[in-house]
Amino acid sequence: MARSFEDKRSAHQKIAATLRRQITRGDLAPGAKLPSTPALMEMYGVAGTTVQKALLMLKDENLLIGHTGKGVFVKGGTQQAVSPAVYMPPAEAGEPYRWITEAAKRSQHGSTKILEVGPVSPPREIALALGLGEEERALLRKQILLLDDEPTELTCSYYPLDLAEGTAMMDRPKIRGGTPTLLNELGFPPRTFVDEVSSEIPTEEEVVALELPKDMPVMLTFRIVYSDGDRPIEASLLTKAAHKYRMRYRLAVT
Structure with a gap:
């Protein structure tokens, strides 16, 4: 027998969640006009202040x-699908980082902002992924990726020091x-990668860097790239x- 469970979120959070899903999945398209406040009050059986709180949440999320x-109109649209595999190959000779060229294909302006570069004691899962000992350090390159000057992704990438030392x-x-191109030139081409994707409560750094609205979770990808x-x-x-955003993977079934 199924257990009884109650959604304890406030009424305006539930309404915002329903409207948000309709926006991100395309049922409410960009430019679409929402029903009036009285109509939404009748639809959800709530007071006008509750409707206004729900709409304010979605305005804060830029939707x-x-x-x-x-x-009130839909400003944001469906979630943008991200295909990680297209960013993995090294850039062609003389070409910029693939983040920038792929953005241009979508008529967007891609850019990056370097926040931190230097040797650090890496988090435990990073050290294990890179095969580092307890006292070994790694190179951290932390940056923000932007689309049309809006912060899109906070990236913390770690590299073994024996690969990074003496290089750009x-x-x-x-x-x-980008680093995939440099690693390829050094004789370490990216061959495969493994992603673990999770939904997380953001840290203060992530909220500030990505300019996140209140109570918005983040999609966190833990990625390991392997060479030969x-x-x-x-x-x-x-x-x-x-x-x-949503992640898009196309994999062969064997």
Whole structure:
């Protein structure tokens, strides 16, 4: 027999969740006008203040916009699907980081902002992924990826120091083509990668870096990149706003 369970969220949170899903999955398209407040009150059986709280949540998430005298309209659209595999190959000679070229294909402006570069004591799962001993350090390259100047992803990528020392990876300036291109030039081409994707409560750093609305979870990807001989060459923690993006994988079935 199924257990009885109650959704203890407030009424406005439940309404916002329903409308958010309709927006992110395309049932409410960009530019669509929402029903009036009285209509939403009748639809959900709640007071006007409850409806307004729900709409305010979605405005804070940049999914809705109000026009005085006209109503409330859908501003954001469906979640943008991210296909990780397209970013893994090294960039072509003279080409920028694939984040930028792939954004251009979608008529978006991609850019990066370096936050931190230097040797650190890595988190435990990173050290295990890279095969590092307890006292070994790794190179951290932390950056924010932006689309049309809006923060999209906080990236914390770690590399074994024996690969990074003496290379441009140790320096703060951006690397032409990104680290995959440089690693390929050093004889460590990316061959395979493993992703573990989870939904997490954001840290303060993630909220500030990604300019997240209140109570919005993040999508956290733990990625390990392997070169020839299954040697791990990179381990990353990639954080995105959960309401804006979805992951897309196409895998052969054997």
